[in-house]
Amino acid sequence: MEENRKLPHPAPTPNLPPNTKPERADLPKYSMIDRRGTGSAGRPINLLTNHFKVSVNVPDAVFYQYSVSFTSEERRDVEGKGIGRKLMDKLYQTYSSELAGKKFAYDGEKTLYTVGPLPQNKLVLTVVLEDSFAKRESENLGGGESSTKRSKRSFQSRTFKVEISYAAKVPLKSILLGLKGKDKDNSAQDALRVLDIALRQTAAKRGCLLVRQSFFHDDSRYFTDVGEGVTGVKGFHASFCPTQGGLSLNMDVSTTMILKPGAVIEFLLAKKMLKNLRIKTSHRHMEYKIVGLSEKPCNQQFFPLKLRNGKGPGGEEQTVDVTVSDYFVERHGIVLTNSADLPCLDVGKGNRPNYLPLELCSLVSLQRYTKALSSMQRASLVEKSRQKPPERMRTLVDALRNYRYDEDPVLAECGISIEKQLTQIKGRVLESPKLKVGNSDDCIPRNGRWNYNQRTLLQPFHIKCWVIVNFSARCDMSHLSHEFIDCSRKKGVQIERPKLLIKEDSQLQRESPVRRVDRMVEQIEKFRDFHQLDLILCVLAERKNSDIYGPWKKKCLSDLGVATQCISPYKINDQCLTNLLLKVNSKLGGINSLLAIEYSSSVPIIKNTPTMILGMDVSHGSPGQSDMPSIAAVVGSRHWPLISRYRASVRTQSPKMEMIDALFKPLADGKDDGIMQELLLDFYRSSTGRKPTQIIIFRDGVSESQFNQVLNIELEQIVKAYQNLGETSIPKFTVIVAQKNHHTKLFQANSPENVPPGTVVDSMIVHPRNYDFYMCAQAGMIGTSRPAHYHVLIDEIGFSADGVQNLVHSLCYAYQRSTTAISIVAPIYYAHLAAKQMSQFVKFEDLSETSSQQESTASAPPVPELPRLHKNVRSSMFFC
Structure with a gap:
């Protein structure tokens, strides 16, 4: 089948000619749905959460918003950042009567808020700051004024003109309307922002480092040295949020990195x-x-x-x-x-x-370090900053009592009072889904975990022709081969002895990674059965961040078309080899396990209607690499009615761009070179000639402010890609956003342990109107578990609350690489893995250095494209 032919019907219809392709006006318009009830499945559980109830005792209060600008005595505009808080503190000390004694919440830049109006809509005031610039210059060891002149004045005065202009009113009661689900224009967000600004201002006056809604004290008790001149500092996130149970303050332990003072x-x-x-x-x-x-x-x-x-x-x-x-x-x-x-x-x-x-x-302390941490630094930070649930709860309650937020003048004037204990809520624990493994045996997970002891893989792949290569690692390849074969056969995999064991010449270690890979491939290609290879097992010296990994993966997957598995065995035992086998079997087309309902083709709603599941993610460059291309990855399910088999399609896009722009990519000849065409055609080929009439989309990594963009930009592209294949009907869509980067934690009310796997909360702390829920599918073995936060944006398929929660929960057990439930649905995890692996195909660091040397022009340089996968591995789960 040609790549760009239309998606076949039982009675094929021709492609639409270019001048009749659907325009934007022909496409459906999508808007977010409201909540459709709550679930009832599972056993009840009493929980605590790090939301603290907030009372608003002056609901008729009105915030007045004012714009602030600064001009220096040299008549130059001054950015508020850095000096703004000093100026506003001095202004209040000097002109308290002119401000009618009004306390204000200042955002540190260009906006301030007061409760009630200032005496005038526009004020122009002069502020004199005494700074020690002159004293600094008295220490000028490079030349300058005479010391006699400098000694006459130890401080230099600088004069600024501060202009305050009325901008808008923000009624506090909009929050109360939002809590009742009547805030259709989202004006409650403006009022909540004022309250959050008041929190930040309180922290700033205490000398804290502010990072968005988190703040960090200059206190060595909170410092954690992670090595190489970098220190982790523990602080607190605090933000007001509307929930079904009323207004609450969400407070959590937070960590940022600073340079070691x-x-x-x-x-x-x-x-x-x-x-x-x-x-x-x-x-x-x-x-x-x-x-x-x-x-x-x-x-x-x-x-x-x-x-x-x-x-x-x-x-x-x-x-x-x-x-x-x-x-x-x-x-x-x-x-x-x-x-x-x-x-x-x-x-x-x-x-x-x-x-x-x-x-x-x-x-000076509290100077942020924004570059990516090394593997050793990250491991050190995780190890030293873990907190068990009781410790985290105690830390949060103590912090809230010590900081006394409701004593802030602006919050106090609004009658804001905050309870000092964690909120009690109700949750449910869903039953673990049953799995099917080899010999049609049932496998029932316990506490979110299972194993393959005395069990075999469901559909093992017969590994006939494979080789082992060793890039200068200390490893006995013969021993590794023997142990891997023994483990594989116990798990039901037919595997022959490796055809070759190739160890790199030690003199090549001085060569570049690309050269070392090329030399290794040259040796493999001399093997007479090279074109029949099923697998290349690659042994690397470094466990993580090996320079060989990227060039090796590109060579195998893009040029040779051979599946490869990398390993850095610091110890070889049954668990290590089983994990290795799970990855290898998935990559080669085998199936390790299936959900029991999937095995019997009885997944609710999906079983009778061809349904495609998508996982979508965008990976950005590491901190400090602002010009690195972003990597967009989408995985699509195949072999309907299965929901455990996926194929990936990956593209580069402009740096830091979150919306995926290559879902539909029309060419001059009317064909489509986008992501969705690949996945739609693959679904058709692998699903007995059926086209998807339902598409479930799981989207990762977007914030609430971007939800409408997901519907209006990404979903629109998917519809266009579907119609470009000659389809006149449009599938039904269910779009679910998953978030891990949030600050809500769940605790058992009567146990020091983490919440059990399968814990779900869809009341009290969820949004008053929108359709969201929290789920902790994984077993938290270390530290405090973080639930995933799911938002159902649209649901044309018509899931019940229990239906969508059970689907999400089940997909956390469909991850082929492990024997534990994972914290987020498998399609999203796969998309993340695909983006991460293919991003290493290209040395973007070299591209960055080249672009930084070029003179800036009006148009940005073109984004480099990733190499396409070889046809032999294109449909595989290479990312496992």
Whole structure:
């Protein structure tokens, strides 16, 4: 079947000619649905949650919104960020009577809110800030004004004009309307934003680092050193949210990364980065920003020093050249012991350097570190920041009582009061779905887990022709082969002995990763049965982040068309080998297990109607890599009525773009090169010539503000792709967004353990109107479990509340790579894996360096495309 032919009907209809393709007006318009009742399946369970009930005792209060702008005495506009809070604090101290004593909630930039109006709609006020800029320049070791002039004033005054202009009214009662589900225009969000700004302002006045709705104290008790000059700091997330049970404050433990405070020398040895960091000096106790390093060490770096009262010939001031080391000995009595032979820090401005010795400087605390953590740093952070449920609950209650949010002046004026204990709610625990394994045996998971002890795989693949290659890892390939064969045969897999065992020449370790891969492939291709290979088992020296992994996967999957499994065996035991086998069998087309209802073709709603399930995810570059292309991945189910078999389609798109733009990609000849065409045709071929008349979409990684874009941009593309294949009817859609990046936690009311797997909550803490629910499908073995938050945007298929929750729960047991229920539905997990694996096909770091060297132009450089998969593996679960 050709790639771009239409999706066949029993009675084929021709493709629509280009001039009759459906326009936007012909497409259905989708809008979010309201909640359709609650579920009843499962046993009841009493729970606690980290939502604290909020009472609003002055519901008629009205917030007045004002725009704020700053102008310096040089008549330059000043951005509020950084200096805004200082200016507004000074303004309130100076003009309290002109503001009628009104307390305000200021967002730190260009907006403030008051309860009730200010005396005038527009105020222009002058604020004088005394800052220590002049005092800083008195330490200018690169030249400048005479010390005599500087000593006359230790502070420099700067004058600003602050303009406050009325913008809008935000009634507090809109929140109460929202709680009743009557807030159709979402105006309640504006009022909630004011309350959240008040929380942030309270934290800012306490000297906290603010990161969105989280705040972090400069307290070493909350610091966790993760190595390489980076420290994790524990803080708290706090935000107001509307729920069925009323307004609540959602509070959770949060963590962000900062540069390790302390001696600059120690940090430099660990991180080798200093530019733009803030430091403070031990001899003057002043703060500076680093702009660079001196060219020479302190004992060789000269600068011109104007002597005090030093008069040369003709009465002119005398200037002498001295080294930084000598200056500190003579002027401050400080002998440099650790940094005399090291470069100085330059903290000057423009062309006026100002040198400071490293040993007298320490890093200011709470400076964010926004780059990606290494594997070791991430593992260290996870290990050190885990909290069992009782500890987390105690931490949150103590923090809420200590911070006394409802004493904030703005919140107090609204009559906001917050309860000081966790909210009690009701939940349900769904029964674990039954699985089918080999010999049609039943497998009943216990506590979200099962195993293959004394069991076999449901549909094992016969591995006839395979090889093992070893990229310089310490591994006995003969032993690995023997143990893998033994484990596989016990699990029902017919597997022959490997045809080749190839170990890399040790001299090649100095070569580039691409060269090493090419040399290995050259050896494999000499094998006479090379074109019959089922599998290449690849042994790598590094467990994670191997430079070989990306080039190797690209070579095998894109060029050779052979399934490959990488392994870095630090120990070889039955569990390790079983996990390896599960991945291999899935990649080769076998099935490890099926849901019992899936095995008997009795999945409700799906069993009689061809139904396709999609998992959609977009993966972005690591923090600090803003120009990395984003990777959009979509997996689609195949072999209907199964819901455990998937194929992936992956594309690049513009950096940081969340909406997938290649679902429908029309070409000049009228054909479609988009993601959905691949998946629709594959569904037809693998499902006995049936086309999907129902499509269930699971979308990951989007926020509430992007829900309408999912419906108006992504769903519209899917409809267009379907119609472009000659289809006149449109499938019924159910669209469900899954979120893991939220702050709601669930706790058992009468147990110190995590909530049991299958716990679902669809009342009290859910949205007052929208259709959402929380589910914790996994067994939390370490730390505190985080439930997934599911939002049903549309449901044309017509699931009941129990129906959609049971489908979601079942799909958490359909993940072929493991023997545990996972925290989010398998299609989303597969999409994430596909995006992650294919992103390593291309060294985007090289592309980034190239683009950064180019001069900026009006049009952005084209986004590089990923290599397409070889036809032999295109329909496989290569991402398992």
